[in-house]
Each structure stands twice: as C-alpha cells, then as structure tokens.
Amino acid sequence: MTMDFRFSEREEMLRKFVREFAENEIPPKMESMETNGKFPIELMPFMAQIGITGIITPTQYEGVGLGYVARTIVLEELGRVCAAVPMAMQVHHMACAALADFGNETQKKKYLPRLARGDTMGCVAVTEPGGGSDVAGTKTTADLKGDKYIINGRKCFITNTHTSDFWVVIARTGEGAKGLSAFVVDKNAPGARVGREENKFGMRGANTGELVFNDCEVPRENLLGQEGGGVGVAMKTVSETGRTGMAAVALGILTCAYEEAAKFAQERVLYGKPIATLQAIQFYMAEIFAQLEIARLLCYRASWMKDNNLRFDTESALAKWYTCEAAATAAKRAVEIHGSYGIMKEYTVQRLLRDAMVTIPAGGTGEIGKLVLGRAALAPFKK
Ligand SMILES: Cc1cc2nc3c(=O)[nH]c(=O)nc-3n(C[C@H](O)[C@H](O)[C@H](O)COP(=O)(O)OP(=O)(O)OC[C@H]3O[C@@H](n4cnc5c(N)ncnc54)[C@H](O)[C@@H]3O)c2cc1C
Structure with missing residues (x-):
C-alpha cells in the first residue's frame, strides 16, 4: 500500500x-x-x-x-x-x-x-427526551393506518429543526431494536410542529430544537429504507457522517485554539519578554500542538477510509472522541494562556471553550465513543 x-x-x-x-x-x-x-x-x-x-x-x-x-x-x-x-x-x-x-x-x-442547492437545511432526528444514547429505547411511534403512518412522540436536542423543510425521523413501528423505522417528514405534515428552540451556552448560531408529533400523518411512500431498518439508518448515518462531521468541526476549534494561543503568547510581554519564552507556556503550546497534529491525522484517516469504502466505525469513533476532547482541553489551555483576558467576551478563546464543550455530547457522548473503542481494543484477545 x-x-x-x-x-x-x-x-x-x-x-x-x-x-x-x-x-x-x-x-x-x-x-x-x-x-x-x-x-x-x-x-x-x-x-x-x-x-x-x-x-x-x-x-x-x-x-x-x-x-x-x-x-x-x-x-x-x-x-x-x-x-x-x-x-x-x-x-x-x-x-x-x-x-x-x-x-x-x-x-x-x-x-x-x-x-x-441549499434551498433547505437537512435534519436527522434520533434523540428523545428519554435518552439519546439508548436508540433502541426510542418511544416515538409510527403506526401504519391505510396508506399513511401516524407518528406520535417528541424529539429533542435536534440540529436544524427550525431551519429545515423536512426531517429524517426515527420512530417505532414494532418491538425492540428491529422495530424502528426511518421516515422523511415534511414540516407541513398534519400533526407535525417544531417545539422549543434550545438556549445553549455554546454553538449559539446553530439551531437546536424539538420536534413534536401529534397524530402526525406521513404518506407511506415517505418510509426511508425498509420498515424495521431504522436502527441501520440511524447507526450508519451517525457513525459515518455524524461522527466524522463532529470530529471535523472540533478540529476547526482546535486549530483556532492553537492559533489564538500562539499569537497571544508571542504578543503578551511580561518581565520584559513575550510569555512564549516561559517554559510553562511552551509546554502548554507543545500539548496543544500535539493534540492538533494527532486529531488531524485521525480525522483525515477516518474520512479517507470512508472515501475508499473501507469499514471505519472504530476509526470514526476514535476521531470523534479524541478530537472533541482535545478541542475542549486545548480551548481551556488557550483561555489559561490568555490570563484574565481569556474570560472576556472580546476574546475568541472563551467562545472556543464553550463551543468545544458542545461537540462532546453531540453525535454521541464520549462514553458511547469509548464503548466502541473498548470493544475494538478487546476483540482481538476475546477468549
Ligand atoms: C448541540 C447538539 C446537537 C445535537 N444534534 C442532534 C441531532 O441533530 N440529532 C439527534 O438525533 N440528536 C442530536 N443531539 C443529541 C445528542 O446526540 C444526544 O444528546 C446524545 O446522544 C446524548 O443523549 P442524552 O443527552 O439524552 O444523554 P443520555 O443518553 O441520557 O446520557 C447521559 C449520560 O450517561 C452516559 N451514558 C449513557 N449510556 C451509557 C453507557 N452505556 N455506558 C456509559 N455511559 C453511558 C452518557 O455518556 C452521558 O454521560 C444533539 C446534541 C447537542 C448537544
């Protein structure tokens, strides 16, 4: 190779x-x-x-x-x-x-x-108030009545709810994990509406909201994939596109944290010299630099594997978990390097810390990421 x-x-x-x-x-x-x-x-x-x-x-x-x-x-x-x-x-x-x-x-x-064409934004609604990590526990139901599915339930923490004309929604059509199906729901479908818009401390400009379905009528032809194939739709989409995507967003935050910290360290003068000459600051910069280099390799490897049709669920989970954690750690260090300036709204680094924290649960929490990695780590030695 x-x-x-x-x-x-x-x-x-x-x-x-x-x-x-x-x-x-x-x-x-x-x-x-x-x-x-x-x-x-x-x-x-x-x-x-x-x-x-x-x-x-x-x-x-x-x-x-x-x-x-x-x-x-x-x-x-x-x-x-x-x-x-x-x-x-x-x-x-x-x-x-x-x-x-x-x-x-x-x-x-x-x-x-x-x-x-960008006529509308796209939206994928899996998470419910009852718990995002437990997809198999989805409670929203979709019952086939004649040539329509009737959807009842609520989705929460969903991106682009209020800016999309239609939503990909996971709902229950039967029992257990094999009883989930995916649907395309038009925002004007009878019985469908957007609920509250969340007030987040980070990623303020990205819309996160609720979807509410009250006897919502969806034509049968809006079933996406096979009935019972909803877990497959959710898992493939989250693992391949969601995790690589969140990782890439966090990589952008990490890059910015590195650049802002390095610039500030060269500009801020204490004891007659830039703080970049202090070994403690150099060590912080070394950590951020290493995190950035590692994250970049992980993110592009996972994306390259997708482009080359290789199986990459472990690699996408690794890229997502590592990069989001690294972005939060690097942003915190960047704030620290700025002293009290780092806390001030005029400085970019405080936003980076808030935004980085949001990448951690979105697209699957760190703990769920580590479950995937733990399985991969132990599999070769399974007795
Ligand atoms: C900004 C943002 C955008 C989002 N966009 C979307 C979207 O577009 N579509 C969508 O469907 N969802 C979206 N989500 C929801 C996100 O995917 C969920 O919040 C996430 O999966 C966690 O679900 P939860 O918040 O219900 O936490 P829970 O699942 O209730 O988890 C609570 C805690 O328990 C831990 N935990 C859960 N299970 C285990 C386990 N088996 N072992 C160890 N620990 C465990 C979790 O890691 C977490 O620490 C978004 C979230 C955010 C913050």
Whole structure:
C-alpha cells in the first residue's frame, strides 16, 4: 500500500476557497449569532455556490460529490472561524447521507437536489427526551393506518429543526431494536410542529430544537429504507457522517485554539519578554500542538477510509472522541494562556471553550465513543 499524507492540488484549492469564504462572510454574522442564537440562513446560497451544501451528494442529484476528505476540509475551515456554522452543515450532510444511502430513486430525486442547492437545511432526528444514547429505547411511534403512518412522540436536542423543510425521523413501528423505522417528514405534515428552540451556552448560531408529533400523518411512500431498518439508518448515518462531521468541526476549534494561543503568547510581554519564552507556556503550546497534529491525522484517516469504502466505525469513533476532547482541553489551555483576558467576551478563546464543550455530547457522548473503542481494543484477545 502506498501512503501519501499530502492533499491534492484540488483539495488545497478547496481549502483556500473555503478559508476565504469563512474569513470574509462569517465574522460579520458572529455577534448576532451569539446574541440571538440564530443560524445565519442568508449564508446558505453562498455555501451552495461553493459546493459546501452538496459536498458529499452525487452530481446526478445536483451535488458536487467530492466525498469525505473534502467535507472534512470544508468543516475544519468553517470551524476554524466559527463552529456553529459547520455544526449545522455537518447535520445537513447527515440528512444528505441518509437519503443517498437509504432513499429510493423517487426520494433521492425529490429531496437531494433541494439539500444540495441549499434551498433547505437537512435534519436527522434520533434523540428523545428519554435518552439519546439508548436508540433502541426510542418511544416515538409510527403506526401504519391505510396508506399513511401516524407518528406520535417528541424529539429533542435536534440540529436544524427550525431551519429545515423536512426531517429524517426515527420512530417505532414494532418491538425492540428491529422495530424502528426511518421516515422523511415534511414540516407541513398534519400533526407535525417544531417545539422549543434550545438556549445553549455554546454553538449559539446553530439551531437546536424539538420536534413534536401529534397524530402526525406521513404518506407511506415517505418510509426511508425498509420498515424495521431504522436502527441501520440511524447507526450508519451517525457513525459515518455524524461522527466524522463532529470530529471535523472540533478540529476547526482546535486549530483556532492553537492559533489564538500562539499569537497571544508571542504578543503578551511580561518581565520584559513575550510569555512564549516561559517554559510553562511552551509546554502548554507543545500539548496543544500535539493534540492538533494527532486529531488531524485521525480525522483525515477516518474520512479517507470512508472515501475508499473501507469499514471505519472504530476509526470514526476514535476521531470523534479524541478530537472533541482535545478541542475542549486545548480551548481551556488557550483561555489559561490568555490570563484574565481569556474570560472576556472580546476574546475568541472563551467562545472556543464553550463551543468545544458542545461537540462532546453531540453525535454521541464520549462514553458511547469509548464503548466502541473498548470493544475494538478487546476483540482481538476475546477468549
Ligand atoms: C448541540 C447538539 C446537537 C445535537 N444534534 C442532534 C441531532 O441533530 N440529532 C439527534 O438525533 N440528536 C442530536 N443531539 C443529541 C445528542 O446526540 C444526544 O444528546 C446524545 O446522544 C446524548 O443523549 P442524552 O443527552 O439524552 O444523554 P443520555 O443518553 O441520557 O446520557 C447521559 C449520560 O450517561 C452516559 N451514558 C449513557 N449510556 C451509557 C453507557 N452505556 N455506558 C456509559 N455511559 C453511558 C452518557 O455518556 C452521558 O454521560 C444533539 C446534541 C447537542 C448537544
């Protein structure tokens, strides 16, 4: 096997393009995102234009079909400027993946171009108030009555609820884990509505909300995949697209923490010299630098494996768990390096710490990540 850790010329161009977009277009929206907690929906046409919304969607459905390494570049670059934007985008991509992987031709033609063009954001609703880690314990029900499913229940902590025209929803059609199914639910379906919008301390600009279903009527043809295949839809989508996506967003935060800490350490003068000359600060920077390098390798390896059709559930769990933890630790160190300035709202590092904490439960908690890793670690020695 040949190993090549370099990005292609096309990937470098993409990074340059997205960096330019992120640095120019996102900062003017940041104050309003922090204050109002709203996603800047007006960015969608620009993001569609440069291929961000359709990055993993095949060209036949109006996407650009560049795959997961390209997607990681995009999410990392957006996350380096403001993590809320790629947080919303990564869940948008989850909806694209669920529809591309499990949709029939009619569903793909109906929904994928709308997502790729950025006409709407994508949304995947698995988590319920009763517990996100226990997918098999899903309580929302979908009963087939004639040619319609009647959905009852509530989803919570869902990204893009209020900015999507349709939602991929997991609901119970039978008993146990094999009794779950996936549906595409139109936001205007009778009996469907959005509930509260959450007031988060981080990722303020990414919409997180509730979905409420009260005898919600969904046409039978909106079943996504097979009846009883809902766990498969949720697991593949979360593991492949959700975990690599959250990891890439956290990688952007980590990159920003490194850059902000290094700049501050060179600028802040104490005892007549920059604090970068203090060994304690150099050690902190060494830790952040190492975390960034490790996280980058893990994130791009997992994405590369996806692009090469290799099984990568362990690698995606590792990339997600490590990078999100590292982003939070590095952001905390970056705040510490800033002294009391780090606590002040004018400084970026305090936002990085808040945003990094949000990446930890989103897409599966650290403990659930470690369950996957623990299984992989022990499997070769199973007696
Ligand atoms: C910003 C944000 C965006 C999100 N977006 C989405 C979305 O778009 N779609 C969606 O479906 N969900 C989304 N979620 C929900 C997220 O996936 C869940 O919050 C997460 O899976 C955890 O579920 P929970 O919060 O109910 O915690 P619980 O499942 O109740 O867990 C509570 C604690 O118990 C631990 N725990 C649970 N099971 C085990 C175990 N077996 N062993 C050890 N420890 C365990 C957990 O790690 C955690 O520490 C989002 C969350 C956030 C914060």
